[in-house]
Amino acid sequence: LALETALHRALPRDELQLYFQPVMKAEESELIAVEALLRWRHPDLGLVSPADFIPLAEDTGLIVPIGEWVLRSACEHHRRWCEAGGAPLHMMVNISARQFREEGFAAMVASVLAETGMTPGELTLELTESMLMDDTDRALARLDHLRALGVCLAIDDFGTGYSSLAYLKRFPIDELKIDRLFVRGIDRNTRDAALVSAIVSLGHSLGLRVVAEGVESAAHLAVLRRQGCDLAQGFLFSPPLPWDEFVAAYPPAG
Ligand code: G
Ligand code: G
Numbered sequence: 001l002a003l004e005t006a007l008h009r010a011l012p013r014d015e016l017q018l019y020f021q022p023v024m025k026a027e028e029s030e031l032i033a034v035e036a037l038l039r040w041r042h043p044d045l046g047l048v049s050p051a052d053f054i055p056l057a058e059d060t061g062l063i064v065p066i067g068e069w070v071l072r073s074a075c076e077h078h079r080r081w082c083e084a085g086g087a088p089l090h091m092m093v094n095i096s097a098r099q100f101r102e103e104g105f106a107a108m109v110a111s112v113l114a115e116t117g118m119t120p121g122e123l124t125l126e127l128t129e130s131m132l133m134d135d136t137d138r139a140l141a142r143l144d145h146l147r148a149l150g151v152c153l154a155i156d157d158f159g160t161g162y163s164s165l166a167y168l169k170r171f172p173i174d175e176l177k178i179d180r181l182f183v184r185g186i187d188r189n190t191r192d193a194a195l196v197s198a199i200v201s202l203g204h205s206l207g208l209r210v211v212a213e214g215v216e217s218a219a220h221l222a223v224l225r226r227q228g229c230d231l232a233q234g235f236l237f238s239p240p241l242p243w244d245e246f247v248a249a250y251p252p253a254g
């Protein structure tokens with residue numbers, strides 16, 4: 001309950017912050033996108049991971065205002081990037097299940113796009129398989145609504161959820177993000193390598209871009225390049241960084 005009370009105050013007290021992790025073209029190691037990752041600076045507990053407070057935010061419904069803040073802040077940071085003369089950069093934002101199911105979600109996305117002047121095609125919303133699997137007809141309607149706004153849609157943590165491949169045929173998805181669970185062993189474990197290779201082929205045959213998460217070593221990247229994976233994200237390139245550090249590491253007009 002104490003944590004819940006504190007979470008209620010997090011937004012008005014300005015305790016939430018976005019970190020940004022670069023996403024690179026696998027072949028050229030060139031910056032192409034950035035994922036916004038939420039952090040909470042709790043006055044006593046210090047930095048609290050979203051893994052520890054997103055579930056609470058979902059249960060209490062606080063995820064709705066918090067998620068809107070995340071999206072607006074991500075779009076505002078993107079505008080700063082553009083104003084600094086940055087090359088086109090996709091902004092990737094995580095969406096939670098409760099947010100996605102919220103009646104006004106697509107309308108909220110539309111108004112944030114309008115208010116911030118964000119180019120819809122440069123925004124990617126990250127969804128998870130389980131969000132699409134319950135009530136698939138309604139999920140499809142929501143995805144169509146979002147796609148009509150011009151935003152891109154990605155499946156995050158691909159391969160780990162409860163899912164069916166049939167939805168890939170029906171749903172208007174642009175991108176698969178392979179969970180780092182599969183990437184971790186690709187340079188040593190032939191099963192992991194086979195799974196990642198199969199996901200890359202599956203994605204490409206459906207016209208999707210494929211991102212590998214959790215790329216931690218040059219050996220990981222070498223296998224991913226050989227397999228033709230499009231994009232790579234992970235500690236090999238950079239951990240998630242505060243905006244100023246991200247911009248210093250990847251100068252927009254550099
Ligand atoms: O950045 P980190 O590894 O601590 O993230 C832990 C988990 O929290 C990941 O599953 C990530 O997708 C999720 N997460 C990070 N930022 C957000 C956010 O803004 N919204 C939602 N819904 N989840 C987030
Ligand atoms: O679920 P999602 O993919 O959104 O989770 C993103 C989380 O993964 C972030 O919290 C980030 O800190 C973490 N992360 C990013 N790159 C790496 C990596 O190379 N290795 C590991 N172990 N975690 C990573």
Ligand code: MN
Binds near residue numbers: 094156
């Ligand atoms: Mn993600």
Ligand code: NA
Binds near residue numbers: 157158178180
């Ligand atoms: Na993921």
